[in-house]
Amino acid sequence: MTSVLSGRLDGRVAVVTGAARGIGEAIATRLAAEGAAVLLADIDGDLAIEAALRLSQSGSRAEGVQTDITNEESIAALRRRVEAEHGRLDILVNNAAILDGTPLDQLTPQRYDLVQQVNQNGALWTTLGLLDLLKASGQGRVVNIASILGVRASQDSIAYATAKGGVLNMTRALAVDLARHRILVNCICPGFVDTRMALLPDGSGHEHQTDWFRDIYIKYGRIPLKRAAQPDDIAAATLFFCGDDCRYVTGQYLLVDGGVSSTF
Numbered sequence: 001m002t003s004v005l006s007g008r009l010d011g012r013v014a015v016v017t018g019a020a021r022g023i024g025e026a027i028a029t030r031l032a033a034e035g036a037a038v039l040l041a042d043i044d045g046d047l048a049i050e051a052a053l054r055l056s057q058s059g060s061r062a063e064g065v066q067t068d069i070t071n072e073e074s075i076a077a078l079r080r081r082v083e084a085e086h087g088r089l090d091i092l093v094n095n096a097a098i099l100d101g102t103p104l105d106q107l108t109p110q111r112y113d114l115v116q117q118v119n120q121n122g123a124l125w126t127t128l129g130l131l132d133l134l135k136a137s138g139q140g141r142v143v144n145i146a147s148i149l150g151v152r153a154s155q156d157s158i159a160y161a162t163a164k165g166g167v168l169n170m171t172r173a174l175a176v177d178l179a180r181h182r183i184l185v186n187c188i189c190p191g192f193v194d195t196r197m198a199l200l201p202d203g204s205g206h207e208h209q210t211d212w213f214r215d216i217y218i219k220y221g222r223i224p225l226k227r228a229a230q231p232d233d234i235a236a237a238t239l240f241f242c243g244d245d246c247r248y249v250t251g252q253y254l255l256v257d258g259g260v261s262s263t264f
């Protein structure tokens with residue numbers, strides 16, 4: 001994790017969803033290191049509080065909040081908490097999601113709908129639930145964490161890839177609608193990242209440790225940078241979209257994938 005303390009986000013307040021672990025925790029850590037007060041919102045409230053405590057102990061302003069981004073009342077409670085404790089919101093990172101690798105012939109409408117609700121609709125309703133605070137900021141930033149599977153597909157990715165593709169065009173539509181409020185909306189598309197999402201569904205280990213991953217992606221260079229990403233690689237790119245250096249970029253997505261989308 002970074003120890004940079006530039007102060008470039010001093011005075012800003014940020015919400016990061018899905019921040020109890022993985023990429024969300026790394027983003028919260030980076031934003032806090034740059035001076036923002038950060039609310040780590042996650043359906044796993046205990047883990048979010050623990051993650052926030054670690055940040056507070058290293059001198060950052062951070063708090064964990066139990067939040068389910070598929071639940072309207074839960075988002076309203078998050079909004080009340082932000083307003084009561086900080087009175088403002090400048091940055092929202094819509095990062096929470098669930099993994100799905102259900103084969104096409106086993107997909108049920110219930111499973112498909114759940115993946116869309118969490119991975120696509122959750123980002124929209126969280127943004128709209130916090131919108132009045134972001135408008136009042138005058139320098140609002142929304143960053144949606146999609147995936148390389150928003151622009152590509154792989155075996156058994158129908159529910160997940162459809163949702164992440166939706167996040168990309170939702171980013172553009174929100175960017176157009178929110179420009180009049182000086183809110184910039186952009187999107188990060190991670191490639192392979194070392195988090196629990198890379199654990200194999202059958203419990204046999206970590207995708208990035210398998211022979212096929214090491215051969216195809218590392219040895220033969222399908223990932224030109226020859227490694228999976230660490231969560232703070234994603235956080236570093238996210239930071240650009242959250243700060244003042246991003247002032248004339250909106251409605252865009254950035255692949256943070258070690259170059260894998262440039263090969264075939």
Ligand SMILES: NC(=O)c1ccc[n+]([C@@H]2O[C@H](COP(=O)([O-])OP(=O)(O)OC[C@H]3O[C@@H](n4cnc5c(N)ncnc54)[C@H](O)[C@@H]3O)[C@@H](O)[C@H]2O)c1
Nearest residue numbers: 018022023042043068069095096097147190192193195197
């Ligand atoms: N890890 C990867 O290889 C990878 C690749 C591309 C994109 N991504 C994306 O990056 C983001 C973070 O992924 P990660 O790898 O850190 O995953 P993760 O599973 O480690 O973390 C996701 C977090 O989201 C939370 N969450 C799930 N449902 C929620 C809900 N309804 N409300 C609030 N919180 C909820 C979980 O509790 C968890 O803490 C996701 O959007 C994911 O799709 C990850």
